[in-house]
């Protein structure tokens with residue numbers, strides 16, 4: 217494993233200001249054809265390999281990702297006003313034996329700072345954001361840095377800033393879409409999969425609200441492809457969710473993390489502060505869940521004769537994992553944890569095309 221480009225020993229603010237770190241940031245640019253060229257949303261891409269919303273905190277991180285051959289980098293979830301991050305630490309390793317099944321996620325997991333393979337981590341930031349005054353300029357700059365065959369994308373989240381209710385929340389989602397559209401990003405992703413209201417509820421579990429927000433946001437995108445990020449869903453619920461939203465969104469992105477209670481080796485809450493006993497787990501142990509969602513999204517697409525793009529996320533650590541997602545039906549494949557500890561992951565995939 218390489219030095220991670222997001223340093224878990226440093227705060228979010230320090231990573232934001234001084235990162236990215238390690239070989240990811242050496243400025244060396246990967247060029248060259250790779251045989252993975254594809255067409256997404258009518259655009260020719262060098263490859264469908266990306267980094268999902270998360271470890272790319274700002275334009276410096278996005279540019280480094282583009283340099284390292286991640287052709288679909290996504291800016292970490294943004295908001296329409298400043299919001300501070302949860303306190304440090306924000307990332308810890310978690311000890312999981314094999315897959316993090318839904319049953320295992322009912323038990324407490326032990327977290328530490330021993331980052332080793334097979335790597336799974338927990339991450340908890342609270343979707344912080346700098347001001348749109350900053351991020352609009354920063355993102356525009358990153359968009360203009362992309363080479364032909366690359367596509368800069370971004371995630372955002374609406375907020376009911378003054379507890380004014382549903383109407384205000386929807387207006388904020390719309391405002392976020394307009395602000396993002398002005399940056400020139402080539403796909404916008406609604407983050408329905410992090411604790412959106414308070415600290416526990418995921419928007420994607422509220423079918424009616426998900427539909428309302430997607431329909432309200434769509435006209436604001438003015439044709440820029442719109443994706444929705446989801447958590448792991450049951451067979452039945454996924455079917456309903458896709459039926460409700462597939463007429464509105466252009467892509468389904470799955471999965472975010474699987475939540476579990478995380479403690480240190482003495483049994484104390486590992487991440488400090490209120491409502492942080494439960495936090496999201498990602499990396500190697502959740503690959504099964506991302507693959508399962510990609511397969512089901514693919515068969516639903518066939519069944520419904522729909523056209524949406526499938527963005528596969530979760531536990532992509534190696535070229536073999538990438539291949540499994542392709543075989544499962546994912547059109548775009550993104551890696552967060554894997555890319556953080558292997559900044560050359562996209563290059564490895566491109567250099568090792570598996571049959």
Ligand SMILES: Cc1cc2nc3c(=O)[nH]c(=O)nc-3n(C[C@H](O)[C@H](O)[C@H](O)COP(=O)(O)O)c2cc1C
Pocket residue numbers: 222268269270271292293307339341343371407409410445471472473498499500502529530531532550551552553554
């Ligand atoms: C450091 C870090 C920060 C993250 N922040 C976000 C975020 O802001 N928005 C979001 O939708 N997902 C976020 N995620 C979740 C990832 O997009 C992804 O869904 C999840 O990590 C599973 O992929 P992985 O197994 O490759 O890490 C974050 C993940 C990591 C590791």
